[in-house]
Amino acid sequence: MCSYHGTIRLFVQVLWAHLLCGWAFGSELTFELPDNAKQCFYEDITVGTKCTLEFQVVTGGHYDVDCRLEDADGTVLYKEMKKQYDSFTFTAAKNGTYKFCFSNEFSTFTHKTVYFDFQVGEDPPLFPNENRVTALTQMESACVSIHEALKSVIDYQTHFRLREGQGRSRAEDLNTRVAFWSIGEAFILLVVSISQVVLLRSFFSDRKTTTTRVGS
Amino acid sequence: MMLTAPGAGIIILFAWLSPSNALYFHIGETEKKCFIEEIPDETMVIGKYRTQLWDKQMGSFLQATPGLGMHVEIKDPDTKIILSRQYGSDGRFTFTSHTPGEHQICLHSNSTKMALFAGGKLRVHLDIQVGEHTNNYPEIAAKDKLTELQLRARQLLDQVEQIQKEQNYQQYREERFRMTSESTNQHVLWWSIAQTLILIVTGIWQLKHLKSFFEAKKLV
Numbered sequence: 001m002c003s004y005h006g007t008i009r010l011f012v013q014v015l016w017a018h019l020l021c022g023w024a025f026g027s028e029l030t031f032e033l034p035d036n037a038k039q040c041f042y043e044d045i046t047v048g049t050k051c052t053l054e055f056q057v058v059t060g061g062h063y064d065v066d067c068r069l070e071d072a073d074g075t076v077l078y079k080e081m082k083k084q085y086d087s088f089t090f091t092a093a094k095n096g097t098y099k100f101c102f103s104n105e106f107s108t109f110t111h112k113t114v115y116f117d118f119q120v121g122e123d124p125p126l127f128p129n130e131n132r133v134t135a136l137t138q139m140e141s142a143c144v145s146i147h148e149a150l151k152s153v154i155d156y157q158t159h160f161r162l163r164e165g166q167g168r169s170r171a172e173d174l175n176t177r178v179a180f181w182s183i184g185e186a187f188i189l190l191v192v193s194i195s196q197v198v199l200l201r202s203f204f205s206d207r208k209t210t211t212t213r214v215g216s
Numbered sequence: 217m218m219l220t221a222p223g224a225g226i227i228i229l230f231a232w233l234s235p236s237n238a239l240y241f242h243i244g245e246t247e248k249k250c251f252i253e254e255i256p257d258e259t260m261v262i263g264k265y266r267t268q269l270w271d272k273q274m275g276s277f278l279q280a281t282p283g284l285g286m287h288v289e290i291k292d293p294d295t296k297i298i299l300s301r302q303y304g305s306d307g308r309f310t311f312t313s314h315t316p317g318e319h320q321i322c323l324h325s326n327s328t329k330m331a332l333f334a335g336g337k338l339r340v341h342l343d344i345q346v347g348e349h350t351n352n353y354p355e356i357a358a359k360d361k362l363t364e365l366q367l368r369a370r371q372l373l374d375q376v377e378q379i380q381k382e383q384n385y386q387q388y389r390e391e392r393f394r395m396t397s398e399s400t401n402q403h404v405l406w407w408s409i410a411q412t413l414i415l416i417v418t419g420i421w422q423l424k425h426l427k428s429f430f431e432a433k434k435l436v
Contacts (some may be wrong), residue, residue: 030252150375182407193418215302
């Protein structure tokens with residue numbers, strides 16, 4: 001009798017954990033989007049789940065991308081062209097596969113790196129408590145609020161890192177360009193001034209057949 | 217309420233398997249998809265993927281396809297390959313970064329069976345967890361026998377550690393940024409002076425040379 005009850009309890013625990021893992025999910029990815037390309041991601045969402053899509057262009061061109069979010073029936077929930085950074089929260093009204101796409105089709109030769117963070121539902125609780133009837137103690141609720149605050153700190157850090165990455169890649173580009181063009185220009189300067197003199201000399205050079213001597 | 221050991225064991229088993237509700241995307245036969253993870257050093261990254269092949273006859277994606285493999289290649293910020301392995305149709309790869317920076321995770325299918333299915337499309341479910349998200353708290357609770365409060369404290373400690381690592385990485389990046397700006401400044405300064413000098417010197421040389429040339433030609 002005891003072992004049977006224990007098994008049932010174990011089964012319920014496991015099922016609860018698995019269900020929770022199934023419903024609450026978040027993916028954060030950075031990928032490269034080549035020019036004239038479109039990349040789509042899909043996710044199955046259940047009705048009533050609160051979801052957030054955040055994206056930021058990390059490198060490339062004018063740091064903009066087209067983004068489009070469609071629900072299971074193809075209705076466009078969010079559509080923005082040439083956006084650098086945005087955040088969109090919605091509650092799933094239907095069950096099904098939601099699709100969001102990033103497009104770089106307007107760009108002819110710059111490929112972009114895009115970061116996105118798609119949060120579906122809330123984070124699962126720390127471990128399954130199948131008989132959570134009492135409210136959280138003060139310590140526990142303090143821990144929960146610290147956890148939420150730290151999560152937003154980590155989120156801000158990520159966005160700061162991406163912005164700083166942008167600035168840094170521009171600075172590195174500038175450095176290479178300045179170095180390359182300075183050397184190039186110095187070289188061109190020398191070549192042009194020497195060839196000017198050589199060319200001028202050739203106008204006045206003594207030729208056997210045709211010579212126009214001034215004052216002859 | 218503490219977790220029973222067998223319960224935790226089964227949860228760990230489920231956690232090992234690929235998540236059923238992961239984000240997915242479509243990949244072509246020979247297409248290579250790369251993802252970038254910019255992470256501080258000593259950070260653990262766990263990636264899980266699951267593949268499904270498009271079945272033309274059934275007009276839907278098959279649940280599991282044996283013989284289908286994905287090649288996973290991970291490069292560190294110095295473009296040195298730290299992991300290059302073949303996995304089955306479901307796989308789990310993990311690595312820990314030793315240098316801070318942009319790590320590149322590339323996936324491509326290398327199954328020859330795909331050639332048989334014309335217009336092969338592959339659906340890849342992917343989940344990449346970084347840093348403190350890789351910690352499996354129920355497992356830690358069962359292993360170290362922690363109470364709920366202790367577990368919460370452990371989670372907060374892990375989060376704070378991740379924030380610290382990111383701050384250190386930020387310091388390192390800011391230093392690199394500053395060095396790049398200083399280098400640009402030096403380039404601009406010295407090359408402008410050099411170019412002005414070259415301009416003046418070649419100008420003087422040109423005049424002197426032409427003057428002596430025309431005097432020799434008795435034109436002046």
